[in-house]
Amino acid sequence: MKIKFLGAAMSVTGSCHLITTDRYKFLLDCGLFQGSEALEELNYQEFDFDPAEIDFMILSHAHIDHCGRIPLLVKHGFKGQIYCTGATAEISDIMLQDSGNIHEMDVSWKNKRTKRSGQPQAQPLYTQADAAACLKYFFPVAYGNLFEINPDITLRLNEAGHILGAAIIELWIKEDDKQSKLVYSGDIGMANQRMLNDPTIISEADYLIMETTYGDRIHETHLESGKHFIDIVLKTISRGGTVVVPSFALGRTQDLIHELELFYEKHENFQNQLDKVKVYIDSPLATDATEIFRRNAHYFNDKVKERIKRGDELFYFRNLNFTKSIDQSKALNENTAPKVIIASSGMADAGRVQHHLKHYLWKSKSSIVFVGYQAEGTTGRAIISGEKYVRILRERIAVNAEIYFLEGFSAHADRNYLLEWLSGFKEQPKKIFLVHGEDEPKKAFANTVKNILGYDCIVVEDVSEYNLDDEEQIILDDLKSQVEVKKQLLEIKDNLEDMHDELDILLTQPGRTIKEIFPQERVEEISSLTRDLEKAYIKIKAIINEKDQQQ
Numbered sequence: 043m044k045i046k047f048l049g050a051a052m053s054v055t056g057s058c059h060l061i062t063t064d065r066y067k068f069l070l071d072c073g074l075f076q077g078s079e080a081l082e083e084l085n086y087q088e089f090d091f092d093p094a095e096i097d098f099m100i101l102s103h104a105h106i107d108h109c110g111r112i113p114l115l116v117k118h119g120f121k122g123q124i125y126c127t128g129a130t131a132e133i134s135d136i137m138l139q140d141s142g143n144i145h146e147m148d149v150s151w152k153n154k155r156t157k158r159s160g161q162p163q164a165q166p167l168y169t170q171a172d173a174a175a176c177l178k179y180f181f182p183v184a185y186g187n188l189f190e191i192n193p194d195i196t197l198r199l200n201e202a203g204h205i206l207g208a209a210i211i212e213l214w215i216k217e218d219d220k221q222s223k224l225v226y227s228g229d230i231g232m233a234n235q236r237m238l239n240d241p242t243i244i245s246e247a248d249y250l251i252m253e254t255t256y257g258d259r260i261h262e263t264h265l266e267s268g269k270h271f272i273d274i275v276l277k278t279i280s281r282g283g284t285v286v287v288p289s290f291a292l293g294r295t296q297d298l299i300h301e302l303e304l305f306y307e308k309h310e311n312f313q314n315q316l317d318k319v320k321v322y323i324d325s326p327l328a329t330d331a332t333e334i335f336r337r338n339a340h341y342f343n344d345k346v347k348e349r350i351k352r353g354d355e356l357f358y359f360r361n362l363n364f365t366k367s368i369d370q371s372k373a374l375n376e377n378t379a380p381k382v383i384i385a386s387s388g389m390a391d392a393g394r395v396q397h398h399l400k401h402y403l404w405k406s407k408s409s410i411v412f413v414g415y416q417a418e419g420t421t422g423r424a425i426i427s428g429e430k431y432v433r434i435l436r437e438r439i440a441v442n443a444e445i446y447f448l449e450g451f452s453a454h455a456d457r458n459y460l461l462e463w464l465s466g467f468k469e470q471p472k473k474i475f476l477v478h479g480e481d482e483p484k485k486a487f488a489n490t491v492k493n494i495l496g497y498d499c500i501v502v503e504d505v506s507e508y509n510l511d512d513e514e515q516i517i518l519d520d521l522k523s524q525v526e527v528k529k530q531l532l533e534i535k536d537n538l539e540d541m542h543d544e545l546d547i548l549l550t551q552p553g554r555t556i557k558e559i560f561p562q563e564r565v566e567e568i569s570s571l572t573r574d575l576e577k578a579y580i581k582i583k584a585i586i587n588e589k590d591q592q593q
């Protein structure tokens with residue numbers, strides 16, 4: 043058996059692992075690369091395999107970095123079934139259609155610009171119609187059942203505690219007269235959450251592919267983050283500010299609604315200013331996802347099921363509003379009353395939240411609360427890393443609001459829980475592959491595992507193939523350095539755009555002095571920018587020379 047790690051190898055996103063047995067070829071997930079533009083460009087690369095030759099796929103969950111390239115797979119000839127839970131199938135459908143719509147809008151916006159400059163017109167990665175065409179391939183499998191995919195391969199999906207419907211995948215694979223067991227963790231959640239059951243502990247595997255998003259960090263608990271969130275809301279509202287939460291439409295948004303719902307319930311007669319505070323869910327995708335969550339309430343833990351039995355409506359409290367149209371969304375920023383706006387995207391790189399950040403990020407009365415993983419290269423990552431300015435919708439915005447990062451809301455387990463989950467295996471798996479993490483967390487987690495459990499892990503760092511029979515590992519592609527150079531160029535582009543804006547102000551507002559516009563620290567930044575440009579130029583020259591030599 044061979045495993046090819048095609049995505050989530052050098053970053054957290056783009057999960058895609060190809061398994062080749064003596065008779066079958068199948069995929070575990072097929073997700074989009076997300077984060078910096080440099081990384082997202084990888085979505086346009088051809089698959090490393092022929093999609094028509096893939097017999098079937100198993101999908102761990104409906105996050106777009108796990109399912110987002112399915113429409114491409116189907117477009118290029120995949121005709122197999124996609125095994126996943128019923129909730130994952132239902133949510134993937136709306137996620138993929140939304141993603142197709144975003145790609146169409148992106149391209150049409152870019153094409154308007156390139157048309158005027160006489161450049162060729164781009165095609166969307168895939169369209170909403172391409173995405174809708176995938177639904178017929180989804181095949182729901184219930185949690186906990188042994189399901190025979192074919193005479194050689196049996197599957198079991200287990201609760202992952204990550205998002206509604208997410209699964210930890212167990213596979214029993216026969217080759218000749220030998221049977222081995224492969225476990226793919228998908229994304230593992232934290233234990234003791236408000237709504238989902240704890241991740242299932244798996245006791246046996248020959249081969250394990252495991253996520254390590256937070257392999258080097260310890261979070262506060264979900265309940266602690268919930269309490270902090272309410273404190274932040276109360277504090278911000280009392281100083282007349284607005285709370286903006288860039289939130290993932292799927293999972294995080296429903297967790298926040300539930301947190302507020304519990305708070306409002308406890309304070310039924312709360313006659314202070316909070317009573318007047320409106321909470322807006324400003325994401326059509328989150329609104330649709332919330333509906334699916336309501337319909338699939340049987341996936342939740344007993345506490346939630348009891349609420350439903352009592353007749354409580356889930357994801358409802360009187361101050362909650364779902365905004366639908368763009369006009370309603372825009373109107374939120376004209377209304378000066380303190381409020382809570384929960385909008386996607388979760389990493390603040392796209393979607394309606396960008397408009398709200400443009401409006402509230404520079405105001406010191408506001409609070410911006412991040413509630414999930416912020417990938418490298420995203421606006422969210424820049425803000426939580428303490429950047430003083432960020433570029434949003436092509437404008438340089440000052441970061442003056444109070445910034446919070448509540449990791450307890452994260453859908454991912456922290457280092458301690460990942461370790462606890464791994465120690466659930468009665469015996470050490472023959473091979474443990476660490477994926478779905480940035481380099482540092484992956485390596486740090488491998489060290490922790492070695493120190494505490496004494497197991498050796500294989501840190502998957504690039505697109506690579508591992509032959510389990512002869513234990514040979516082949517690096518297939520050095521995507522990392524390609525992405526690095528592109529990333530540097532994009533940073534330089536951002537800096538040049540900043541400089542352009544500043545010069546624009548300088549030249550169009552004659553009343554302001556050069557010193558006001560270019561304080562000493564900015565002058566230093568600009569001189570380091572010219573040095574960066576020089577370095578990037580040398581790198582590009584080296585890449586071009588290397589290509590010339592290869593040809």
Ligand SMILES: [Zn+2]
Binds near residue numbers: 105
């Ligand atoms: Zn996920």
